[in-house]
Amino acid sequence: MTMAAVIESRTAQAHRPMSGIALIEVISDLAQAEPVWRALEVSDNLATPYQRFDLLAAWQREVGVHERATPFIVIARDAEKRPLMLLPLALRQVFGVRVASFMGGKHSTFNMPLLDRDFAARASAADLDVVLASLRKHGGADVLAFTQQPKRWRDLANPLAKWPHQPSVNDCPVLLMPPGAAPTALLSNSFRKRLKSKEKKLQALPGYRYMIARNDAEIGELLDWFFRIKPVRMAEQKLPNVFAEPGIEAFIRNACMAQLGCGHRAIEIHALRCDAEIIAMFAGVADGARFSMMFNTYTLSENARWSPGLILMRSIIDHYAQQDFRALDLGIGSDDYKRMFCKDDEPIFDSYVPLTARGRLAASSMAALGRAKHAVKHSPALFRLAQRLRGAMQGRGGAPQSEAKTED
Incomplete structure (x- = not known):
């Protein structure tokens, strides 16, 4: 050709x-x-x-x-x-x-x-x-x-x-964000109160904060941490480390570093951290009207008990609501944590x-x-059967079929 x-x-x-x-x-x-x-x-x-x-x-x-x-x-x-x-x-x-x-x-x-x-x-x-x-x-x-x-x-x-x-094959849950919607229209008061109660434990940590990576040094530090932690998390779920496939890490690093004309990055990284450690991170793409999550993980430390991923997601939603975004999604698949935030498809x-x-x-x-x-x-009975068959294959040392990129 x-x-x-x-x-x-x-x-x-x-x-x-x-x-x-x-x-x-x-x-x-x-x-x-x-x-x-x-x-x-x-x-x-x-x-x-x-x-x-x-x-x-x-x-x-x-x-x-x-x-x-x-x-x-x-x-x-x-x-x-x-x-x-x-x-x-x-x-x-x-x-x-x-x-x-x-x-x-x-x-x-x-x-x-x-x-x-x-x-x-x-x-x-x-x-x-x-x-x-x-x-x-x-x-x-x-x-x-x-x-x-x-x-x-x-x-x-x-x-x-x-x-x-x-x-x-899969659905994509989405959170619609109407113009001028009150925070309770996006996330209920009861859910926010539960997250606020958990966040109090994290707020006691020196230097605790929500951040968006703005410069190369911050991006590099967050990605170094992600590529150390994510394989451990995936192993815990008995999933293959898709981020170890040829070229994937270099692709992600280059895309996160790529600076767009508007001053943002091709992939934007949001994180919760304190002085001692990075606690959670979400990375995704944004276009001025919608944020779409690509990959995430959270700490291996005791701070994981306070649901830092959910707290970070709430902070991201609040951030983009203030920027007048109209929608937010957490990627393909109907994991339970996605449905906590995204009620539509x-x-x-x-x-x-x-x-x-x-x-x-x-x-x-x-x-x-x-x-x-x-x-x-889309059939609970067939899906449960497929899950059992996959578990049996894993027990024999067979390769699992799921390649999840996100976590609860």
Whole structure:
């Protein structure tokens, strides 16, 4: 595949008056795609913070290369060559099938294109047909496997929901934060009182405070602590240490250090600490309207008894409510601690779209597997059976299937 392929198919030309898409570029070089990518990141357009260039470029350099994933960046332009949409994809060979999926892998909670806001508001099924026709003509991928896509972002629908889709395997609990909502509308008084009672024990510690890491030294110290503590916590849960996989630590460190134009970091770190130790930390992405948690852990000391993770989460919610954020989530999955804070669910979906004859069977198999996993996760009886089987496999020394990134 050439570094950049430009496709201007008869299909695209035929739909041009309706859709505005005149050509599709497929680019395999991050640096070449960077100017368009950053232009579509601006707040006037539509994009999630998981698709920021700084975040995904770090992932591709540190993780994608180990997974033998190559950039497959799709840019849709209008007749004046203005960018309308960018799909930040990575291409992998899976059992001989070329699968294009969103960069970021399991470390991205939400996957969406970066979109010109006007185009996102008027995009039709015909627009998406142009993209598919052009990708089929290009021939670089056999199937599109797009998981964990939000149906809406901010106030606009996700155009990719116009493709055939199905519910994602897992739900994503979300806390909605209406403008001007009282603190008790976000967290009940009784819950706040329980946390306040526990926090009194921590407040007695010299130097106790809530903080957001603002400089490289603070970020480095918190990450050094995280990478010491997290493996212990995961071992306690009999889970594999996903942070020990090739490139993951370097990816996280680079993304946490990456400074955005607004002065924030690509991944922001919140923590509770005192003079003697770091007590808890949460790290996630924010875009001015929503905070989305990526990873967390808490101390191994006796201070863990006072629920520092829950106290930190309350502090994060209060912080972003004061910043007029509209939503907050703790990542995919319905762990009990997430439901303490997040009472609603974010509708998310998966799409498996074949581009070639070879891709048809792969798309059908992926969709069927996704539906089966969804059925298990949403049936208490099936889920309990799956948990027992997993426990039996672990007892025999088999690898556990769950790769949790968060903790209660």
